[in-house]
Each structure stands twice: as structure tokens, then as C-alpha cells.
Amino acid sequence: MATVATLNIRLTANATELNAALGVAQNRGQMMAGGIANAMTRANQVAVGFIQDSLRVGGAFQESMNQVAAVSRDSLAQYDAAVGQSGAGLQALTDIAEEMGIKTQFSATQAADGLNFLALAGFDVNQQLVALPEVLSLAAAGQMDLGRASDIATDTLTGFGLEVEDLPRLVDVMTATFTKSNTDLNQLGRAMTYVGPIASQLGVSVEETSAALGLLANAGFKSTMGGTALRGSLSRLINPTDQAGDILKAMGVSAMDANGNFVGLTDVVRQFENAGAGNVELLRDITKNFGDVSKMSRTTQDALLDMNLATGKVGESTFQLNEGITSAEQLIGAMGSQSQYVANLMTIFGQRAGPGMAVLIGQGSDALVNLTSELEASGGTAQAVANTQMQGLNGALKELKSAWEGLQIAVFQGNIGGVIEEQVDRLAAFVRNLAGNEELIRSVIGNLSRAVEIGADVFMALLNTGERLMNWFTKIPEPMQTTTVVVTALAMAIGPTVLQVASLVATIATVGPAVTATTAATTGATAAFGGIGTAATAGAGGLGVLKGALAVLTGPVGWAIGAATLLTGAWMTDFMGFRTWVQGWWPELVDWGVNAGKWLIEGIGRGIKTAFNFAFGPMIDLAQGIKDIMQNAFDFGSPSKVMTQFGLWLPQGLAVGQRKGIPAVEAATRDMTRAAMPEMGVSSGPRPDSRNSIANNTTSNNNYTINVNGANQTNDQLADTIMKRIAATQRRAAKAGI
16 A cells, blocks of 8 residues: 555643742742741740740649648648548648639649648648638739738638638628728738737627728728727727726716627717717818818818917918828827817827727718628629739730649649659769768779879870971971871861762762652652662662762871871881881881781772772662563553553643753653654654744645644643644645645
8 A cells, every 4th residue: 555645743842831840849848848847846845845844833833732731741631530541631732722723813833832821820621721712812802922811811810710611701801891991901901910809809890890990091090000099999998097987988988888798899989979079070071181181171270270280271272281290190199189079089099099099980980880881791802803803814814824834733743743753863862872972982083183194194295295296397308298298188188078979979869759759740650760769769878888988088097198108207217216116126017017008098999999889889770670660560561652651641741831841851751752653653753844834734745744732731632733733734635636
């Protein structure tokens, strides 16, 4: 059958985008690997830091609980005996401390400190369990440390003779007092310390006592001043002097009832109000407006002017108290010499308590009754105030900090703390044993001293030898000096070369993983090219041996060369009798020295040869085995079929639209395409003459060539393009009569 015409189809593609994408993928892979490494490093740092913090926090909590256990030793024993379980008491205290650390703004360690304060106050285990939450509420409401809050709560509770079960009530009353009057928890606590015992003795409730201290604070009698004034007043009422008793009787004031019981603070204040009439109004005005005398009534201002306690004119800006009167206490004390009523109060209550009782009377019994009633209905006030103060970001951060510490303590108690403690105990025991072994210590010190002496002797000997060596070196012939310097410089110069070789080896070592990663993206080729990666890695290992051989030249071998040169010079000049000593004591050394250089060079040569064989042998085997690897991977009998399969994959792979171009990949693409054409039923003819090209199709002597660029086309688009070109060629051939 005769050939009428020949049709050639040439497929071309632009691998630029492919290579660009490969580069992007490589960069992204490197970035991802770096990111993973950084993340792992950061995670490791965070984990180590967390463990360190857990050890610190857990250790501090453990130390605080140990203090509680030490102070509560007897109470813990009684608790354990009552429940029939050893260690139950300490565990109960530990549990409540951890619970408070999670639920409140205070940490577990701070809660443990609170338990210690309660234990120091004489509270047993059960009392501590009840009191701790209340003390924490009081501290949170008063914004003070747990130690001081615990002291206030326990001192006041004891002073009033109350039970631990009354602590919630006491905490709420005290909180309501400092939130409703001009004082704070610390000042109120100090005042309670002074007045609590006598108020309890007289049966004055904690609510009424707190209300009286609040009113005193409103008039400037705060802290110990208010407590002292109220204590003195109560003391004088139950045990007045004869003169005070007569005045009380004359004023119609009785502090005790028919049964000898105290009638109550509120009742006493009311009796003094009734006895004082206008004087009480004067005291009330002074107490209320002492800070701004312009607000005092005209009656009060006129009375103060009459008492010579003020100057200026009534109702005018010139009115002012005498110089030196800076407090209501001083003013009322000064009034004692001018006002009979005030003078009577000063006589009854004394110079210290009198002014305080006067301002309390001045504010009136109604004010005392009202505030007392409010305090009696103050249940839950402490917790409510604490919750209010914990609102907002700062409160949330405090709670988070406490909860975080609870987590760290849990980690410490899990196992880490015990393991570290065991190892520290072992180390401490070792150090103690070492410290107790005086003989060993003396031996070590003696050996160290001897070592220092020997080191000093060796150093001086080296200095002397160096000096003599330099003197000798200047006397040897100049050619020998030059040879010595050159050999030494050669040994030093090899160092950077070895570093460059090491870098090359490191680069080659990456070929295997790179090939494996690239071929993993090619369907069906992972197994084949995985072998290539392994072989390349083996080749890199061989180059590592070569690197080691070259590195020898800069190590002892280089030193040996320099030493051999120096020894040769010493032999020729008989430096320090070296040649004479050798000839006399070791004649064989001469022959060995002559052969040493020969042995050295031959050994190095054999080492380098072995290293090269080891390095490049696997690469030669790699090249020879590529064909077998690919045949086994694709189960094809001939390379042409393998290339045909690659030709079928090629258009689809190139159409992905990758970017970075690699000349080697483009060349391989062209070779694979040309090899695949015979198996596809088409041939790759010579490059058409552009002068005969028509619409990407060329004709030469009935030899038709279709040029198709497969870049940026899918399989379907590529097939459609080829079919259209074939149809166009057929039409041209028909017109030509073929």
C-alpha cells in the first residue's frame, strides 16, 4: 500500500508555570516545616515553663499546709481519732483550701495561710473548716490581706465571747458597719479590740456596739480613739465615781436596772438626751458641722462666741473657731469649762471618753437605733460586697489567676512534686554524707592542690621550652624555616576547604528527600522514586566518609606533618642534643622516622580512594538500576511503553498551570514526548519551515505537521484542538487533490 501523505503531530507545552508552582510548593513546605519546628519549640518552652511554675506554686502551697499541720498538730490528731482515719484532718483542710482557691479571688496558697492564722488563734480543725470561707469573704469585702482579716475576725469573735458558728453574723455586721459609716475594716477592727470585752460583759450586742463605733467614726473618733472612748464610757457607767454618781442621779440618768443589769447603750443615750435639752442640740450641731463652721446654726455660733471658743461675727464669713481647736473632741473638751452640761459629761466620763460620749449623745439615740437595726438585718452583706468588688475585668483576672494556680497545684500533687521531692531528698542525703566524710574532703583538697602545683610547673616548663624553641628556630637555615611555616599554613588552610566539602555533602544529602517528595505527587511513581531517594541518601553518606577523611588532614595528621618537619630540623641541627640522644638510645627510631612519611601519605591515599568508592559507588548502581526500578514499578516490559505511559500523563500534569521553569525538566519533557509519539501512532518529524506554516500547520512534500501547544489546556480541550487541526489539514489535503 503506497503512502499518500504523512501526518505529524507535535505537542509542546510551557513548563514555566509547572516549575513556578514546584518552587512555591517547596517554599511553602519549607515554611510549613519551619513553622512546625517553631511551634514545637514554643510548645516545649511553654510546657517546661508550666512545669516549673507548677513546682514553685505547688511547693509554696505544700509549705503553707505544713505550717497549718504543725500548728494544728493536736487538733488534727483528735480529728483523725474521731473519724477513725489517719491524715483525714489535714486532707480536709487541704481540700477546703483548694476549693476556696478555685471559688474565690484568693489563691489556694493564700487560703492555706488563712487556715494558719485561724490555727494560731486557737481554732481546731472543725472551726477552721467553718471559719475559713467567712474570713475570706471579710477580707474580700474589706480589700485587705487574709492575715489581718483573720486577726480582726478571731479577735472580735473572742472579745464578744461568740462561737465559731456566729462568725458569719459577725462578718456581715462588720462589713455593713464600714460600708454605712465613715470608717474601714481595719479601723473598725482596732476599735472592736478595745471595746469588745466590756461590751460583751454588759450584754451589749455586736450590732449595737458596731453602730456606736460607726457613729463615733462619723464624728472623727476612729480606730483606737473610738474604741477607747466607748470602752471608757461603758466602764464609767457601770462603775462611776462618787461625784459622777451624784451628777448622774441629779440628771436623772440610770445605767443599771433594778436587777443590776445594764439597761443598754441606746437607753443611756436617750436618758442623756432628755437631760440635756438644748445642750444636746448644741452638741449635735457641733458634731455634724464641725468640718464647716459656716453651716452651724446661729444659736450654736452665738453660744461658742459666748464661751470664747470662736471669733468674728455670727452668720458672717469672719466667724471661726479659736486657733488650736482642730477636732470635735478638742472643742467639746474646751466647752466643759463653759457649759455645765458638757462639764457634767466630762466629769462622768473623763477627759478621754467624755468628748466621745458627747458626740454620740449629740447624734441622738434615734440614729443609734436606726443603724443598729440595719446591722441586725445585714445577713449576706459580706458576700454581696465581695461579689460587687469582683465585678469587671480586674475581678475576672483575679479569679482566673486563682483558678490557674489551682490547676498548677493539681499538677504538682499528681506526680511531679513527689518525683522531684524524692530526687531532691536523695541529693540532699548524698551531700550530707559527703559533708560528713572529712577524710574524703581532705583527700580531694590535697589532690586539687597538687594538681594546681603540677599545672604551674608544666606551664613554666612550656614557657621555657617555647623560648628555647624560638631561639633555635631563628638559628636554623632559612629554607628550613620556610618549609616549617608552609607546612603549618597548609594544615591551617585545609580547614576551610573541609568546611566547603561538608556543605556540599549536606546539599547532596537533601537530594533523596527532595526526589521522594516530588515524585510523591506523580500517581504511581512513589515506590520507584522512593528507591532513588534512598540511594541518593546512601551516596551522601559516602561523601560524609570522604569529608571525614579530609578533616583528618586538619587534625592530628596535620599536626603530625608539622611535628615531623620540626623533628627533622631538630635532627639536622642536633637541637638540645636531640640527634645525639636518638643515636645513643634508640637507633631504630631513625629508620622508623624515614618510613613514617611514606606510610602516612600511602594511608591517606588509600583512605581517600576508599571514601570516593564508597561515595560514588551507590550512585553508579543507582543509574544502572533506574530502568529496573521503573519496569518493576509500572509492570511494563520495555522502556518505550514506560515512556508512552508518561506521555499520556504529561498533558494533564502540565495543564495544572505551575510556574517556575527548570531547564532540566523542560528537556526531559521534550525527550519523553518524542519517545511517546511512536507508541501513539504518530511521529515527530523535523521542525517545520516557518515559511510554509499556515495557522500552526505546516506542509512539506505532502508531509503534514500539526503544532499543538498543550499549555493551560485540559485533556478534553487538548483533544478538541488536535481534532480541529486534523480536520483543517484534511481539508487542505483535499483541496490539494490528495
